[in-house]
Amino acid sequence: MSPAQHRALDALLPTLGIPFAPVPIDLDRAFGRRAPRVLEIGFGMGETTAAIARTRPDDDFLGVEVHAPGVGSLLKRVGELGLTNVRVIRHDAVEVVAAMIPPASLVGVQVFFPDPWPKKRHHKRRLLGPAFVHELAQRLVPGGYLHVATDWEDYAQEILAVLGAEPLLANTAAGFAPRPDYRPLTKFEARGLKLGHSVRDLVFCRRDDTVTENAG
Numbered sequence: 001m002s003p004a005q006h007r008a009l010d011a012l013l014p015t016l017g018i019p020f021a022p023v024p025i026d027l028d029r030a031f032g033r034r035a036p037r038v039l040e041i042g043f044g045m046g047e048t049t050a051a052i053a054r055t056r057p058d059d060d061f062l063g064v065e066v067h068a069p070g071v072g073s074l075l076k077r078v079g080e081l082g083l084t085n086v087r088v089i090r091h092d093a094v095e096v097v098a099a100m101i102p103p104a105s106l107v108g109v110q111v112f113f114p115d116p117w118p119k120k121r122h123h124k125r126r127l128l129g130p131a132f133v134h135e136l137a138q139r140l141v142p143g144g145y146l147h148v149a150t151d152w153e154d155y156a157q158e159i160l161a162v163l164g165a166e167p168l169l170a171n172t173a174a175g176f177a178p179r180p181d182y183r184p185l186t187k188f189e190a191r192g193l194k195l196g197h198s199v200r201d202l203v204f205c206r207r208d209d210t211v212t213e214n215a216g
């Protein structure tokens with residue numbers, strides 16, 4: 001971790017960090033206001049999170065990341081940009097979603113370039129399997145979006161199949177979606193493009209008609 005990331009972590013985590021606790025989080029209290037909320041999982045160094053949060057000041061962004069230097073890096077950006085609509089949980093997102101995120105509380109979930117675990121024997125470690133996707137879908141309000149991007153073709157196909165099979169979700173595109181303008185290019189993406197990988201965006205939204213029977 002760089003000294004600047006360390007300083008940002010020390011200075012801002014006490015106010016902008018939310019400690020993991022196995023109880024549902026009061027998001028209005030955490031952000032100090034009532035606003036639409038977006039969860040970003042595995043934000044890496046936080047370039048995308050900060051860039052999107054900056055362009056959407058009326059929405060709140062909850063970033064979950066396990067990697068401490070990444071958390072320091074995002075907090076550094078948040079401090080430099082003076083953003084007030086970002087909070088961070090430094091913990092495993094699977095546990096955070098299960099324990100802390102209330103049903104139908106999010107207008108969006110973003111997962112950009114999840115670890116691809118390219119070796120076949122490691123595929124089971126991939127984040128976006130059917131069970132976790134179902135949990136995420138339950139956290140969305142009707143019409144809320146789940147936006148995933150990846151530059152690993154076989155993972156992209158797998159995610160497309162998983163999201164397509166989730167009854168709470170509907171695809172907003174026929175297959176992969178065009179890259180939405182709001183998603184800036186990240187380091188991981190630039191590296192993927194350099195390696196000749198194509199980048200796939202997947203944008204699904206929560207169906208309206210499934211709220212009461214499946215919420216919770």
Ligand SMILES: C[S@@+](CC[C@H](N)C(=O)[O-])C[C@H]1O[C@@H](n2cnc3c(N)ncnc32)[C@H](O)[C@@H]1O
Pocket residue numbers: 041042043044045048064065066067070091092093094111112113114115116127186187188189
């Ligand atoms: C390949 S990086 C992509 C980072 C960033 N989204 C980007 O596009 O540059 C994947 C990130 O997900 C984080 N991650 C992986 N599994 C996670 C989990 N279960 N909970 C939270 N973060 C996770 C990793 O620490 C890593 O920073």
